[in-house]
Amino acid sequence: MYNQAELKKLVNKAILNLSYNEEAAKLNDPVKYILSIGGKRLRPVLALMACNLFSDQIDDAIIPATGLEVFHNFTLVHDDIMDHAPVRRNLPTVHSKWNLNQAVLSGDVMAFMANECFLQTPSRHLLKVFKVFNKAAIEVCVGQQLDIDYEKATIVSHEEYLRMIELKTAALLAASSKIGAIIGGADDRDAEMLYEFGRYLGLAFQIQDDLLDIYGDIKVFGKIMGGDIISNKKTFMLVKALEIASIEQAKQLHEQFNLKEFDPDEKVQKVIGIYEDLNIKNISEVLANDYINSAFVLLDKISAKNERKTELVNIANSLIGRDN
Amino acid sequence: MYNQAELKKLVNKAILNLSYNEEAAKLNDPVKYILSIGGKRLRPVLALMACNLFSDQIDDAIIPATGLEVFHNFTLVHDDIMDHAPVRRNLPTVHSKWNLNQAVLSGDVMAFMANECFLQTPSRHLLKVFKVFNKAAIEVCVGQQLDIDYEKATIVSHEEYLRMIELKTAALLAASSKIGAIIGGADDRDAEMLYEFGRYLGLAFQIQDDLLDIYGDIKVFGKIMGGDIISNKKTFMLVKALEIASIEQAKQLHEQFNLKEFDPDEKVQKVIGIYEDLNIKNISEVLANDYINSAFVLLDKISAKNERKTELVNIANSLIGRDN
Numbered sequence: 001m002y003n004q005a006e007l008k009k010l011v012n013k014a015i016l017n018l019s020y021n022e023e024a025a026k027l028n029d030p031v032k033y034i035l036s037i038g039g040k041r042l043r044p045v046l047a048l049m050a051c052n053l054f055s056d057q058i059d060d061a062i063i064p065a066t067g068l069e070v071f072h073n074f075t076l077v078h079d080d081i082m083d084h085a086p087v088r089r090n091l092p093t094v095h096s097k098w099n100l101n102q103a104v105l106s107g108d109v110m111a112f113m114a115n116e117c118f119l120q121t122p123s124r125h126l127l128k129v130f131k132v133f134n135k136a137a138i139e140v141c142v143g144q145q146l147d148i149d150y151e152k153a154t155i156v157s158h159e160e161y162l163r164m165i166e167l168k169t170a171a172l173l174a175a176s177s178k179i180g181a182i183i184g185g186a187d188d189r190d191a192e193m194l195y196e197f198g199r200y201l202g203l204a205f206q207i208q209d210d211l212l213d214i215y216g217d218i219k220v221f222g223k224i225m226g227g228d229i230i231s232n233k234k235t236f237m238l239v240k241a242l243e244i245a246s247i248e249q250a251k252q253l254h255e256q257f258n259l260k261e262f263d264p265d266e267k268v269q270k271v272i273g274i275y276e277d278l279n280i281k282n283i284s285e286v287l288a289n290d291y292i293n294s295a296f297v298l299l300d301k302i303s304a305k306n307e308r309k310t311e312l313v314n315i316a317n318s319l320i321g322r323d324n
Numbered sequence: 325m326y327n328q329a330e331l332k333k334l335v336n337k338a339i340l341n342l343s344y345n346e347e348a349a350k351l352n353d354p355v356k357y358i359l360s361i362g363g364k365r366l367r368p369v370l371a372l373m374a375c376n377l378f379s380d381q382i383d384d385a386i387i388p389a390t391g392l393e394v395f396h397n398f399t400l401v402h403d404d405i406m407d408h409a410p411v412r413r414n415l416p417t418v419h420s421k422w423n424l425n426q427a428v429l430s431g432d433v434m435a436f437m438a439n440e441c442f443l444q445t446p447s448r449h450l451l452k453v454f455k456v457f458n459k460a461a462i463e464v465c466v467g468q469q470l471d472i473d474y475e476k477a478t479i480v481s482h483e484e485y486l487r488m489i490e491l492k493t494a495a496l497l498a499a500s501s502k503i504g505a506i507i508g509g510a511d512d513r514d515a516e517m518l519y520e521f522g523r524y525l526g527l528a529f530q531i532q533d534d535l536l537d538i539y540g541d542i543k544v545f546g547k548i549m550g551g552d553i554i555s556n557k558k559t560f561m562l563v564k565a566l567e568i569a570s571i572e573q574a575k576q577l578h579e580q581f582n583l584k585e586f587d588p589d590e591k592v593q594k595v596i597g598i599y600e601d602l603n604i605k606n607i608s609e610v611l612a613n614d615y616i617n618s619a620f621v622l623l624d625k626i627s628a629k630n631e632r633k634t635e636l637v638n639i640a641n642s643l644i645g646r647d648n
Contacts, residue, residue, distance in 0.1 A: 021462050023491070024469035078432060082425040101406040101472060104428060108402060109465040111435045115458045119451065126451060127443065134439045138345050141433040145348035148425060167347070 002052055003311055004045055010058075011044040014066040018113065030094045030106035031113070034073045037089050042315075043068040043176040046201070049311050050180030050194050053304045060122050061183040064129055067117025068176050071133070074110035075140055077103050082148065111137075121183065129179050132195075136175035143168025150234050161239040162203065170202025177201075186302075193298045197312070200295035204288040205319045210235035211284050214272065226268035232257045236287075237280045249274050288320045326376055327635055328369055334382075335368040338390040342437065354418045354430035355437070358397045361413050366639075367392040367500040370525070373635050374504030374518050377628040384446050385507040388453055391441025392500050395457070398434035399464055401427050406472065435461075445507065453503050456519075460499035467492025474558050485563040486527065494526025501525075510626075517622045521636070524619035529643045531612040534559035535605065538596060550592035556581045560611075561604045573598050612644045 002010075015035050020028045044065035051061040079085075080093040081103050087093060095103035114133075121129045146164040150156045177198030181191040213228040213235065228235050242250055253274055256267050275281065295316055299309055317323050326334075339359050344352045368389035375385040403409075404417040405427050411417060419427035438457075445453045470488040474480045501522030505515040537552040537559065552559050566574055577598055580591050599605065619640055623633055641647050 021466050024466045024473065026473060027466055027469040078428055081428055100424075104402055104405055105465060105468055105472070108431075108435070109462060111432070112458055112461040112465065115439065115454070116462070119454055119458060123451060127447060130439070130443055130454075134436055134443060137436040138433060138440070141429060141436065142345050142348045142351055144429055145351040148429070149348065149350060 001056075001308060001311065002048065002058065004049075004315055007045045007048045007052075008041050010048065010062055011041045011066060011069060014044075014062050015069065018066065018070070019116075020113075026102070027106055027109055030077070030098055030102055031073075031110055033097070034077055034094055034110075035070070037091050039089065041069055042205075043072050043172060046173060046198060046312075046315065047176040047180035047183075049315065050177045050186075050198075051184035052180075053194075053302065053308050053312070054181060054184035054186045054190070058184070060125075061180055063117050063120040064133075064179060064183065065176070067114040067133070068172065068179070070110050070117060071114035071137060072172060074107050074114065075144070077107040077110065079144060081107075082144070125182050128182055132175050132178050132182070136171045139167045139171035143171065155242070156234055156239050158236065158240050158243055161234065161236055165206040165236075166199065166203060169206045170199045173202035173205070174198035190302050190304075193302050197295045197298045197302075200291040200298070201316055201319060204291035204295070204316075207236050207284050207288040207291070208320045210237055211281065211288070214268075214275075215281065223265075224268055224272065226264075226272070229268050229271045230264050237275060237284055240283060241275055241278050241280050244278055245274065249277065285320075292316050292320050292322075325380075325632060325635065326372065326382065328373075328639055331369045331372045331376075332365045334372065334386055335365045335390060335393060338368075338386050339393065342390065342394070343440075344437075350426070351430055351433055354401070354422055354426055355397075355434055357421070358401055358418055358434075359394070361415050363413065365393055366529075367396050367496060370497060370522060370636075370639065371500040371504035371507075373639065374501045374510075374522075375508035376504075377518075377626065377632050377636070378505060378508035378510045378514070382508070384449075385504055387441045387444040388457075388503060388507065389500070391438040391457070392496065392503070394434050394441060395438035395461060396496060398431050398438065399468070401431035401434065403468060405431075406468070449506050452506055456499050456502050456506070460495045463491045463495035467495065479566070480558055480563050482560065482564050482567055485558065485560055489530040489560075490523065490527060493530045494523045497526035497529070498522035514626050514628075517626050521619045521622045521626075524615045524622070525640055525643060528612040528615035528619070528640075531560050531608050531615070532644045534561055535608050535612070538592075538599075539605065550588070550596070553592050553595045554588050561599055561608055564607060565599055565602050565604050568602055569598065573601065609644075616640050616644050616646075 018035075020031070022028070047065040047068055048058050048061055051058045076088065077094045080088060081095050081100060085093050086096045093103075094106060098106075118130050118133055119126070143164055143166070146160075147168055150160065150164060174195045175198070178191050178195040181194040186194065210228065214224055214226055214237070227233075228238075238253075242253060245253060253271065256262075256271050259267065296313065299312060302309070314323070342359075344355070346352070371389040371392055372382050372385055375382045400412065401418045404412060405419050405424060409417050410420045417427075418430060422430075442454050442457055443450070467488055467490070470484075471492055474484065474488060498519045499522070502515050502519040505518040510518065534552065538550055538561070540549070551557075552562075562577075566577060569577060577595065580586075580595050583591065620637065623636060626633070638647065
C-alpha cells in the first residue's frame, strides 16, 4: 500500500512526463510554471488512494489522476484572472507573470491536456471515468459562476454558500475519489460511496481553508492577516455571522465592509471581535468536523479491509488539522 | 443523401437541444447567445457530409458534430477576448456584451459541453473520435499562440503563416471531416484522406477569408472593407507581399503600418495599390484554388460512389466563391 508521500511523488513524476505540443513554446511555459509550483496534489493523491483501496496495482490510475491535477491547475489560472489575484503560493500568478491573453490561452490548452490524460484511461473504464470527470468539470464552472454572483450579492444564506463550495471545490474531490475507485475495480455502490466521501472532504476542506485565512497565518506571521476580511471575501464565517448576528452586529459588519479607507489591522480586529461574540470559529470547526465524520461513516461501509483505509483516514484528518 | 441546408438545419436543432446545467443561469446566457448568432455551421456540416459519404444513417454523428460547433464557438469567445474584438457577425462579442470574466468562464464551460457531446459518440468509435478531436483542440491552441506571436513579429514567412492557419483553422476542419468519416464507418485509409481533404479546405477557406476582408462585399461579409489593413493584421496577402516586394515597396508598406494617425481609406488604398502592383490577389486566389483542387484529388480516391461526393464538392467550391 502506498502512503501519501509516495503517491505525491508518483504524481509529480507523471506531471514532469506530461507530453506537450512543442511547436509554440510560449504556450507551454505558463503550463509548466503553474504545474511546477506545487501544492498538495490533493486530487490525484485522493484518486490514487481510492484506487489503492481496491487494487495493489495503481499504474492504470496514474495518468487519469494527473489529468485531475492538470484540470485543477487550469481552473486556478483562469480563477486568478477573474479574481485579479497577483499572487498564488507566494509566486506571481500566470496573468501577472505573463499577461491576460497568455493566461487565457495557456489555461485553455490545459483543459485539453487534461482530456488527453483521461483518454489514457483503460478502455473498459474510459467512458465511465470521463463522464464522472466531465460532470465535475461543468460543476466547477457553475460553482465559480455562483462564487462571482455571490460576491456581488448583499445576502447569501449559508446553504447557498455551502452549495457553491460543493460545486466549486467538493465536486472535483468527489470525482477524484470516484475515478480512482472505478479504475481500482470498485463496484458501483463503493464507487458512489467514495464520491460522497470525497464530497464531504471537499466541504470540510473549504471551510477549513476559510478558517485558516484568519487563524492559520498567526503561526507564520505572528499576527492575524485576515486577507479575506480585508478584501470583503464571502466566506462561510462571514455568511454564517451575518445570518445569526443581531441587528446591531450586522450593522457593524456591514459598516466594516463598506469602508472605503481603513486601517487593515483595525478592520480585521473589529470583524473578528464580532465573529468571537457569535462563536463563529467554533460553529465552523464543528461543521468541518461533522463533514469529516460523515466521510468516515461512509468509508466504514466500503467493502475494503480496514487496514487499507488508513491513508484515506489520515488525509481526511489532515484536511481539518486533526493531525497537528 | 442530405444537402448542406438540411444538415445545417439538423445541427441547429441539435444546438437548441443541448443540455445545460441550469443552476447558474448567468453562466449559460453567453453560451446560448454565441451559439444562436449563427454562422455556416461549417464544421458539423462537414462532419455530417463525411459521415453521409459512407452511411445513409447519420444520426450517430449529429451530437459529436454539434460538439465540434460548441468547441469552435468556445474558441471564438476566447479569441475575441485576446483580439479585443468588439463585434462578431455584426453583434457585440461576449466580453463586450457581458464582461471579461464572464467571457472567460462561459467560454470554459463550452469546452466541457463539447466534451459532453463527444462522450455521446457510439462506444465503438468513442476513443478514436475523441482522440482526433482532442489533438485538433490542442493544435487550435498552438495555432492561436503562433498567431499572437506572429502579430508581434516583424518578419513572418508565408510558410510560417500557412502553418499557423493550418493549426488554427485547418486542423479543426480536418478533424471534423475525419470524425464524420469514422462514425460513418470509413476505413482508416478513407478517414485519413478525409482528414487531408478537410485540411486543404481549411487552408483555402482562411486565404479566401483574408481576401474577402478586402474584396468581399460588406453586406455579405459584415465587416469593414480593409479592416485587416487598418488594424495591421498579418494576412496571407500581407505576408506574401512583404516577401516579394522590392525594397522601395516594402518600405512603403512598413511606412503605412507604422503610421500612428492616418486616414483609414487612404491607408487601405495605398496598401491595396502595392498589392495590385505585386499581383497579390491573383497569387492568393491561385493558392486557394490549388488547395481546393488538391482536396478534390483526394476526394476522387475515396471509396464512395461519385454521386455521394457532390455535396462535399459543392461546399468546397463555395468556400472559395466558385459557386458565385
